[in-house]
Amino acid sequence: MEIHVARPAGTCYGVERALKLAREAAREARGAPVASLGELIHNPQAVDTLRLIGVDVVASLDDLPLASNDAKNTLIIRSHGVAPSVIEEAEARGANVVDATCPHVARVQEAAEKLAVDGFTVLIVGEPDHPEVFGISARAGENSHVVTGSADLPPIAELRDQRVGVVIQTTQTAEALAEVVDALRDQVVELRVVNTICSATSRRQQAAEELSRQVDVVVVVGGHNSGNTRRLYEISKEACPHSYHIETSAELEKSWFDGAEKVGITAGASTPEDQLQSVVARIRAIGIETYRDADAADAKHIKNRVNDSGKDATTDLGAAGLKADEW
Numbered sequence: 286m287e288i289h290v291a292r293p294a295g296t297c298y299g300v301e302r303a304l305k306l307a308r309e310a311a312r313e314a315r316g317a318p319v320a321s322l323g324e325l326i327h328n329p330q331a332v333d334t335l336r337l338i339g340v341d342v343v344a345s346l347d348d349l350p351l352a353s354n355d356a357k358n359t360l361i362i363r364s365h366g367v368a369p370s371v372i373e374e375a376e377a378r379g380a381n382v383v384d385a386t387c388p389h390v391a392r393v394q395e396a397a398e399k400l401a402v403d404g405f406t407v408l409i410v411g412e413p414d415h416p417e418v419f420g421i422s423a424r425a426g427e428n429s430h431v432v433t434g435s436a437d438l439p440p441i442a443e444l445r446d447q448r449v450g451v452v453i454q455t456t457q458t459a460e461a462l463a464e465v466v467d468a469l470r471d472q473v474v475e476l477r478v479v480n481t482i483c484s485a486t487s488r489r490q491q492a493a494e495e496l497s498r499q500v501d502v503v504v505v506v507g508g509h510n511s512g513n514t515r516r517l518y519e520i521s522k523e524a525c526p527h528s529y530h531i532e533t534s535a536e537l538e539k540s541w542f543d544g545a546e547k548v549g550i551t552a553g554a555s556t557p558e559d560q561l562q563s564v565v566a567r568i569r570a571i572g573i574e575t576y577r578d579a580d581a582a583d584a585k586h587i588k589n590r591v592n593d594s595g596k597d598a599t600t601d602l603g604a605a606g607l608k609a610d611e612w
């Protein structure tokens with residue numbers, strides 16, 4: 286059984302950076318409380334591992350544990366970023382803030398703020414309930430709007446006499462941006478577009494799709510709560526019906542690989558490399574077990590046939606190129 290891993294797959298730059306900053310914060314805290322505001326990444330196993338080294342999760346600033354007199358508590362801002370007021374408030378409460386906002390996300394925040402300062406009405410193309418979008422909105426001024434596509438644009442009559450600036454959530458698609466831009470073209474006084482899409486997601490999706498077309502089974506590794514992993518699974522399933530989404534190698538089932546010659550593996554942008562490699566190792570072991578099972582079945586078949594004809598089974602197994610200890 287051939288095993289192929291899509292590349293790129295697994296943690297993107299921003300997630301890798303956030304994990305590194307969290308580990309450093311835990312080391313430097315020397316026992317003082319450390320917590321991320323929300324789960325650092327959408328991966329339960331990675332979040333559990335962080336807890337083991339002292340990085341807890343708080344849902345709000347009110348949940349921050351009290352630090353002792355001589356040690357500050359540390360609050361980690363995850364790669365999605367937050368509104369500036371959140372960082373200001375955490376610092377006002379005495380927390381040491383480690384800002385792990387992905388530099389690509391920071392770029393969107395800065396672009397939105399600059400457009401607002403320059404007098405543009407800012408449109409953010411993205412998911413209204415996504416934490417990244419909350420952080421961008423907070424920089425985009427009071428007149429900003431979040432839109433998922435051209436269908437929920439404010440009425441053109443309201444925008445016609447305005448200068449309109451467009452930014453986009455990092456994980457959205459070029460098609461979504463083009464749709465909004467096409468709807469606004471020649472409709473407003475001035476249209477300024479800043480393409481802030483991060484290619485990490487689209488490159489993982491392309492690699493997953495290409496690999497899925499060439500294999501018999503696809504395994505997608507990543508949190509069931511990870512939107513980008515679920516999307517990878519949908520893409521893989523479309524190209525290869527025998528696709529499975531798992532969080533850990535413990536979920537793998539041997540029967541998925543019956544008769545498979547080529548297996549493809551991919552992982553979401555929040556799946557650490559060690560989780561991906563443990564799945565590769567388990568599938569490799571399943572491949573070896575399956576091969577042995579097949580050999581054993583062949584050996585038994587030959588043995589039965591030989592015994593029927595009254596010959597010595599071991600001699601015939603040797604002739605078939607099989608070792609006696611494999612059956």
Ligand code: SF4
Pocket residue numbers: 297298299300364387388389390455456483484485486554
């Ligand atoms: S997907 Fe892109 S923007 Fe989002 S965290 Fe990863 S590198 Fe940063």
